[in-house]
Amino acid sequence: MFAPEKQMTRLVIEREVNIQGHIRWVAHPEHKKNRLLIIEHQKKLYALPLYCQHAHVSLLEAKMDDNGKVICPKHGLTTDLKTNPEVFTVERQGDFFVTNTLPLIETKTVETCEEDLDHQTELDVLKTVNSALQKKVLSNLESMDSMLSEVEHKKVELEANNQHLLSVNQLIDSITNTMEEFLVVTDNQGRITRVNRYAESILNVKAKELIGSSPDNFLRDETLTEIIERFPAKNWDQRPYLYRAVYSNDGFEQEIRFRDPTGRHKDVSQKYFLLKGTLIYGSAGKEEGLILSATDISVVKAKEKQKRQADIEKHLQLLQSTLSTISQGVAMFSGIGDLQTFNESFTTNINVDSDILAQIPGYEVLFSNNQEILDPQQIPPCQKLISDKYQWVQTFKDGRIIECESAPTPTGGFVVTTRDITQSRKNEEHIRLLSTTVEQSSSEVVITDTEGTIVYVNPMFTENTGYSAEEAIGKKSNIVQSGEMPAEFYKELWSTIKASNRWKGEILNRKKSGEKFWQSMSVTPILDNNGDISHYLSLKADITKQKRAEKRLRYQAEHDLLTNLPNRSVLLHQLEDSIVDARENHKASAVLFMDLDNFKDVNDTLGHLSGDILLKLVARRLQLCTKSTDLVARLGGDEFAIVQNDITCLDDPKHLAQQIISSITRPFKVDDHLLHIGISIGITLLPSDGLDTGILLQNADMAMYEAKGVSGSHYHFFDLELQKSIQYKRTIETHLHHAIEYDELSLLFQPKIDIQTGLVVGAEALLRWQSKELGNISPAEFIPIAERSGLIIKLGSWVLDNTLKHIAAWSQSNITVPKIAVNLSTIQLLDANLILDIETALSTHQVPAHKLELEITETAAMSDPELSQVQLEAIKNTGVSIALDDFGTGYSSLSYLASLPVDRIKIDRSFVNDIQFSSQSKAIIESIIHLGNIMGKIVIAEGVEEKEQLCLLQDLGCHEVQGYYISKPITADQFIHFLNNKK
Structure with missing residues (x-):
């Protein structure tokens, strides 16, 4: 608590803001304009300047760490709430904050002379004061002359200093441009300020293209990614990644290759450089920027690479020259089965590329654990090959058969030789399998000569087409053509196969019976020993069912x-x-x-x-x-x-x-x-x-x-107007979300009077919105938008709460106020929380239920008749009365209307507007009044704007009226004044 004997200063609260779940305030001292930010930290309230003195940026949303340091969002400097002299503590008292720490502005007052002094004494005092003022003015003039003289001296000194700085900069440029080393300088925000000629030549750009840009731009993606991973930056630090790396590590060094910083995809130097980064500090120890220098190390890198390559090549040449003389596949393994060397024939036999083979660990993976070998468990294990010779045959899943032989080596390892015997085994089986395969094939096989004459068909051809082998052989292959394929189709087919290429596609053919059917077909040229085409092999399959299914699926999908x-x-x-x-x-x-x-x-x-x-x-x-x-x-x-x-x-x-x-x-x-x-x-x-x-x-x-x-x-x-209209409605919806928060809503009250006595019997509370950005928005515009967006629930709660607040205030002032009506939308009427909200609001403001009336439209009541009935009865049970608005424009039945627990029926203004001119409107109004009398309802006409309308309604027996003729919607104070005048 503050000491009571000290004078307290009050801070006026301008606004209260929720920043990430924590409340902050903007305030200013009473009678002063300087704005302050008030932050809570460790259950204490601290006041500090709202704007950072270095960057003049608002600290309202600035982050604060656990130690009470507020971080400027622009440059990252911190303000310590506990130690900064500009920060002081405050306390909350009601609607103000108070402090005894803020220096008060001292004021001087001129004590008035005693009334009993004579005029001479007053004259002496005035002379004395005048003399003192003259001396002070002369003293001030002398001080100003001295200051002007000092300013002139400073101006000369500054010009000399500027000339000196220009000379120094020119000297620095001359020195750096003669250096055969890449040199770039940045400011303390990481923006490039200086580039020497060597850097220009390496990057193939002009210095003016780089000035002001980020040094990250001339780093390759892989280098930049590595820097980001190695030196993660704080959220506030928006400087280039390279600058952060130097800053985080107090220096930087890495081998790199540059890229084109302008993004024009020009060729830049492919040389390797050793890039170094060092921070620059001024004479006062302030961080001024960054120096990036790079030295060409391409020659060193190239020599290292050449030496390693030469050693490897010499070893490989010696080994390969030995193994290449052996026709069989050879692979040498260590005692534990590691693959040491192999020749080209070995890679061919086991069907593994030499580059891949060099990465395989050894024998077990190649043989015993090779999933591509059938029955690899039959292959001898590595431990036996070290001491004994073995022979075996291994079959690969791709059909190759390899004969293998192993022998121990003097060094404790073993060697495996391989020989491919696949072809010899295949030759043995070829003749036997060929005829069986073709005859039993599920595909249709047709062989023709080069003129398209059939020389062979298998049984599946007969099954598919209905032609026997005797009927087909010797005939042209077109005996099965349907005649529906275009000529270009056959032209393309023959041009493909005559060029010794395989053709594959789908064709619509015709059976012997005349039935058409689809086939997938491939035609392959058969070459003789001279490489010339001797025959054509055609393979076909019936895909008619598949085509029908595809057509059906395509139709269903579309x-x-x-x-x-x-x-x-x-x-x-x-x-x-x-x-x-x-x-x-x-x-x-x-x-x-x-x-x-x-x-x-x-x-x-x-x-x-x-x-x-x-x-x-x-x-x-x-x-x-x-x-x-x-x-x-x-x-x-x-x-x-x-x-x-x-x-x-x-x-x-x-x-x-x-x-x-x-x-x-x-x-x-x-x-x-x-x-x-x-x-x-x-x-x-x-x-x-x-x-x-x-x-x-x-x-x-x-x-x-x-x-x-x-x-x-x-x-x-x-049209564009429609698009603008929709965009305007979206703008209204956006601003409507903040209407309550920005205190833009207000209520007007339109009085209702008894048509016979002229006394005020109630009023209708009407919502109005004066947007700070959009101006005055008509309810006809924003209410439908609120209903579509769901905001009507929030707005409706605001209207109910503020209406009851007015009623409570009037009652406390001993003003007898009649029933006040509040409109309910369809969405509100169907809201499950409506009854609870009404009861809570009445209880909160201590307003009797009979002081409130809720108005619903006939359309709203009919949107969900069953739920509406339940809701209205529940409202009635609270003691709140109900009025049915816009009566006569809906489509409700009389039986349903009679069942609704409404107290008032409001005749729609469209009938009242035509009452003088339309006998039909007059008859409808008379019927509604008669209906209301029968059902015991009060009938009120809205939209009364002329005296003649009022007289006709009075003659027809209407009970109550409202409209511009009685009173336009008015403020709460105007309504009370209107109420008092009508008594």
């Missing part, structure tokens, strides 16, 4: 299974084709994005089976509205889209949209029901609205939602 319309993927491909057409052939197209109106009601009332039948009927009608060149697709749910190609003017998509609306709005017969639905259509054009599939679909979707906003089936074209 179509909606319910409506059989193309799906979204096909639509996207069509859009891509239309975009190409627009670019290359200047053809225009339109995209129509459609959503069914009231389709959910069909599913909810008749079930999803009826909904599916309805979607099929809609799809059929859409197809009947379009041309063969158009594409109709179902995107999912009740969303459809059409790509209308080759349009000539705006009337084409317009007429199509009108035709679709006319078709869809006709009733559909589903089972025994006649269903009426609507459709909303958004239209975008290409190329005028875009040449990107995503943008086009987004544009059409935005236009569709604009059309859906109009009651009934409509279409709407996408």
Whole structure:
């Protein structure tokens, strides 16, 4: 606690901010403008300047470590809350902070003379004061002359110093440019300030291209990655990685090769350099920057590499010259089985490339544990080969057969020789297997001469085509042609095989019975001993079932299974084709994005089976509205889209949209029901609205939602105004999120009066928003946005809380206030927490329930009749009254209306506006009043703006009215004044 005898200074709180879960305050001393930041650390409150004195950057969101040091976000310097002389402690007292540490501004007062002094004494005092002032002015003038003289001397000194610095810089440039060493200098932020000529030549750039850039730019990616890993930087340090490395290690040294820092992919030096980095400090010990120097070490590196290479090559040449004279494969192993050397024949026999073989550990991996060898367990183990000779045959999974022989070596190891006997074994089996394989093959085998005459067919040919071998041999191979393959197909086939190349593809052939079937076919030329083509071998397989399955799968992948319309993927491909057409052939197209109106009601009332039948009927009608060149697709749910190609003017998509609306709005017969639905259509054009599939679909979707906003089936074209409107609505939503936090909301109250007595019987609380950024926003604009975004719950709670706060304040002032009404949206009415929120708010503000009325629209009550009924009855049980707003514009039944626990019925202003001119409106109002009297409800008319309207409503027996004729929405103070005048 502060000592009570010291004078306390109050700090006025400007705002309170939550920074990463911790509260901070911006404040200023009373009667002063200097702004302070107040931070809590270890249960104490500290005040420090809001702006860093070095960088003049706000410290409001600056990080603070566990020791109470605030880190500047710009340059990383810290302010210690416990030791910094500019920091002092404060305490919270109510809405202020107080301190006795902040120096107070001393003020001097001129003591007034005693009233009983005579005029002469007053004159003497004035003369004395005047004389003192004259002396002070003369003294100040002399001081100013002295200061001006000193400034002139300093100016001369500075000019001399500048000239000296220029000479020094020129001297430094001359020295560094004569050095045959790479040299770069940076400032203390890591920006390059000086580059010598040698560095320019190495990097192949001019110094002016590097000045101000980062030295990281001339490091190769692998070097930069290694530096980042070795020297991780703190979050506040935004200097180049190379600078951080030097700073972290108090120096730096590494072998590197440079890259082009400008990114122009020019060739730069491929030499190796030893790069060194050293920090530069000024005379006062302040860090001034960094010196990077690099020395060419390419010659040393090259010599080391040449020596190592020469030793290796000499050893290998000696060993290989010995082994290369042996025709068999030879591999030498140590006593423990390590592979020491081998020849080329060995690599060929075991089918392992020499480069790979050099990396294999030894015998066990090559033989005993080789997964490519069949039965490797039959191969003798390494331990036996050291002492005895062995012979064995090993078969590889790829079919090769290798004969092996081993013998011990005098050095305690062993040598293995190999010989490939695969071909000899194959030759033995070849003749026996050939005929059996071909005859029993599941593939159709046909051999023809070079003219295409059949000389051999196997049994599978007869099974596939129905032609016997006797019927086929001697005939041309085209006896099975279907006649449906294009001439180019056979031309390409023959040109391929005549060039001694294999041909492979799919072909549609015809059986002897006339049935067509698909085959996969490969044709391979057979060469004689001279390398000339003697025959052609054709292998075929029946793939008819596979083709049918592929066709079925492709159809399923590209179509909606319910409506059989193309799906979204096909639509996207069509859009891509239309975009190409627009670019290359200047053809225009339109995209129509459609959503069914009231389709959910069909599913909810008749079930999803009826909904599916309805979607099929809609799809059929859409197809009947379009041309063969158009594409109709179902995107999912009740969303459809059409790509209308080759349009000539705006009337084409317009007429199509009108035709679709006319078709869809006709009733559909589903089972025994006649269903009426609507459709909303958004239209975008290409190329005028875009040449990107995503943008086009987004544009059409935005236009569709604009059309859906109009009651009934409509279409709407996408345009820039629509895009601006949507962007504006998004801007409103963004700012609306902070409206409560920024204290931008307010309440107005529109009085309600008894039509007979003229007394105020209540008022309606109306929400208003004055945005600091956007200005005044109409409720008609922001309320629908709040409902769509879910913000209406938060706004509704604010309105209820502040309305009850006003009622409580008026009651404490002994003002008798009538019932105040608050509007509830559909979303609020269906909120499960609504009743609890109402009861909590009433209890918090100690307001009786009968002082509050909640207004709901007829449409809101009908959005979910069962839940609405439950919610309204629960509200009624709290003692809060209920008014049904906009009555007569909805579609509720009288039986449902009678069951609702409402106290008031509000006649919609649309009927009141026409009461003088429309007998129909007058009759509707009279019916509503009569209905209200029957059900015991109070009837109130809203929107009364003229005296004649008031008189007619009075004649019809209306109970209460509100509107501009009575009073426009007014502030809380104005409402109390209005209330007092009406008593």
